[in-house]
Amino acid sequence: MSTELLTDITIFVLALLVGFEVISKVPATLHTPLMSAANSIHGIVLAGAMLIAVTADNALGYILAFVAAAFAAMNVVGGYVVTGRMLKMFRRSRAPVAAAQAPASLNGRGSGGQA
Amino acid sequence: MSTFGWVTQLLYVAAAVCFVLGLRLMNSPATARRGNQVSTAGMALAIATTFALVVHAGTVTATGWIVMLAGALVGAGAGLYSARTVQMTAMPQLVSLFNAVGGGAAALVAINEYVKLAGATAGVPEATTITTILDVLIGAVTFSGSIIAAGKLQGLINAAPVTFPGSRAANITAAVVAVGGGIYMIATPSVPVMIIIILAALAFGVTMVMPIGGADMPVVGPAVTSGRWPPMTRPSSSPTRRRSSSCRGTAWPPRRPSTRWPSWPRCWKSAAPRSATPSTRSRAGCRGT
Numbered sequence: 001m002s003t004e005l006l007t008d009i010t011i012f013v014l015a016l017l018v019g020f021e022v023i024s025k026v027p028a029t030l031h032t033p034l035m036s037a038a039n040s041i042h043g044i045v046l047a048g049a050m051l052i053a054v055t056a057d058n059a060l061g062y063i064l065a066f067v068a069a070a071f072a073a074m075n076v077v078g079g080y081v082v083t084g085r086m087l088k089m090f091r092r093s094r095a096p097v098a099a100a101q102a103p104a105s106l107n108g109r110g111s112g113g114q115a
Numbered sequence: 116m117s118t119f120g121w122v123t124q125l126l127y128v129a130a131a132v133c134f135v136l137g138l139r140l141m142n143s144p145a146t147a148r149r150g151n152q153v154s155t156a157g158m159a160l161a162i163a164t165t166f167a168l169v170v171h172a173g174t175v176t177a178t179g180w181i182v183m184l185a186g187a188l189v190g191a192g193a194g195l196y197s198a199r200t201v202q203m204t205a206m207p208q209l210v211s212l213f214n215a216v217g218g219g220a221a222a223l224v225a226i227n228e229y230v231k232l233a234g235a236t237a238g239v240p241e242a243t244t245i246t247t248i249l250d251v252l253i254g255a256v257t258f259s260g261s262i263i264a265a266g267k268l269q270g271l272i273n274a275a276p277v278t279f280p281g282s283r284a285a286n287i288t289a290a291v292v293a294v295g296g297g298i299y300m301i302a303t304p305s306v307p308v309m310i311i312i313i314l315a316a317l318a319f320g321v322t323m324v325m326p327i328g329g330a331d332m333p334v335v336g337p338a339v340t341s342g343r344w345p346p347m348t349r350p351s352s353s354p355t356r357r358r359s360s361s362c363r364g365t366a367w368p369p370r371r372p373s374t375r376w377p378s379w380p381r382c383w384k385s386a387a388p389r390s391a392t393p394s395t396r397s398r399a400g401c402r403g404t
Contacts, residue, residue: 005242022138034141036210037151041134042217043158046187047165048224053183054172061227062182068223069186070193075217076162078194080155082209085198087148 033086040079046072119171126164133157190216208268211261218257222313225250230306239304248297251309252316259320267324277325289319 019038026034049068056065116124134157140150169175175183194213201209229247232239239247266272296312299305 002240002242004240005245008242008246018135019138022135023141026141027143030141030144030147032207032210033147033151034138036206036213037138037141037154039210039214039217041138041154041158042214042221044130044134044161045217045221045224047161049186049220050162050165050169050183052224052227053179053186054169054175055231056179056182056227057176060230062178064223064227065179066182066186068220068227069183070190071216071220071223073187073190074194075190075213075220076158076194077191078198078209078213079217080151080158081195081198082201082206082213083151084148085203086206087151089203090144090147 029090033083036079036083036086040076040083043072043076043079046076048072123164123168126160130157130161130164133160205269208265211265211268215258215261215265218254218261220254222251222254222258225254226309226313229309233304233306241301244301244304247309248300248312251313252293252297255313255316256320256323259317260324261320263321263324264327267327274328276328282322282326286319286322289315289322293319 023034023038046069049065049072052061052068053065056062133153137150137152137154137157140146140153169183197209197212225247228243229239229251232243263272267274293312293315296308296315300308300312
C-alpha cells in the first residue's frame with residue numbers, strides 16, 4: 001500500500017468526521033438548504049474536470065472533458081444560486097427586496113439593512 | 116515541491132476551510148446566508164487556483180482550452196438559468212438534478228483518468244485504481260439515482276413506490292456486480308471491467324430509488340449525495356420503507372416535529388398555517404397515484 005494511498009485514506013476518514021460533526025447540529029428548518037449547499041460543494045469536481053482538459057489529446061478525452069466540465073459547472077453555479085434563493089426566504093420581512101440584489105459582494109452584509 | 120506547488124496546495128487548503136466554515140455557519144438561520152457566501156468564496160478560490168495551475172502547466176492545447184471553457188460556460192449558463200427561473204416548489208427536483216450531474220462529472224473525471232493511465236506503459240498505480248473505483252461507483256449511483264429521484268419529484272416518473280418481481284434481487288445483483296468488479300479491478304486493472312461496474316452502479320441507482328415513494332424522495336437526495344449511503348440516514352427513512360399512504364392528507368402533519376422535509380414548507384412560508392397539509396410540492400410528487 002503506497003504512502004499516497006494512505007494519505008488519501010487519512011484525509012478521507014478525517015473529512016468524513018468533520019462533515020458529520022459540522023452538520024449534525026443543523027436545525028431541521030435548514031436541512032433543505034444544507035443539502036443544497038453540501039451538494040454545491042461537491043461541484044469542486046470542476047477542478048478535476050479542468051485538470052483533465054490539460055492532458056486531453058484525443059476525441060474521447062475532449063468529449064469526456066467537455067461533458068464533465070459542463071456537468072460540474074452546472075452543479076457549482078446552480079447549487080450556489082439555488083441555495084442562495086432558499087436562504088433568502090428565511091429573511092423575515094425586514095428588508096424585503098432592497099438588499100436582495102447585491103449577492104456578489106461578500107463584504108456587503110446582505111441582511112444588515114443599512115442600504 | 117516548487118514554490119508554485121506549495122502556494123496552490125495551501126490555497127486549496129484555504130478553500131477546504133471555507134467549505135467547512137460555510138457549512139458550520141449553516142447551523143443557524145441568522146448566519147446561513149453568510150455561510151453560503153463563505154462557501155462560494157472558497158469555491159471561487161479553488162477554481163481560480165485550478166485555473167492558475169492549468170495555465171502554469173502550459174500543456175493545454177487550443178482544443179483543450181476551447182473544450183474546457185465551452186463546457187464550463189455551457190454548464191454554468193444552464194445552472195444559472197435553471198436556478199434563477201425554477202419555481203420554489205420545484206427546487207427539490209432541481210437540487211436532485213444538480214446532484215446527479217455532479218456525480219456524473221465525478222465519474223467522468225475518474226473514467227478519463229483511468230482510461231488514460233491504463234493505456235500508458237507504466238500501468239495504473241494502486242492509489243489511482245482504488246480512488247477511481249470509489250469515484251466511479253459513487254458517481255454513477257448518484258447520477259442515476261438522483262435523476263430518477265428528480266423525475267419522481269417532478270411527476271415524470273410514477274411517484275408511487277415501483278417494484279416488480281425480482282426487483283430486490285436485481286438491486287442486490289447490481290450491487291454485487293459493482294462491488295465485485297471493483298475488487299477485481301484492484302487485482303487486475305481493466306477498462307472493460309470498469310465499464311461493467313459503471314453499468315452495474317447505474318442500474319443499482321435506479322433499482323434503489325424506484326421502490327421509494329414520492330414523499331420519502333427528499334430523503335433520497337442526501338442519501339445518494341456524495342456517497343452518503345442509506346445507513347447514514349435516519350432509520351425511519353431507509354429506502355426499503357414503503358410509504359404509499361403519504362399522499363393522503365391523513366398522514367399529515369407528522370405528530371412530532373419531524374426532522375425531515377415536511378418541516379420546510381412550515382418555516383419557509385410563514386404565511387401558511389403551521390398545520391399545513393401537503394404542500395403543492397408534495398401533491399406534485401403524488402401525481403401518479
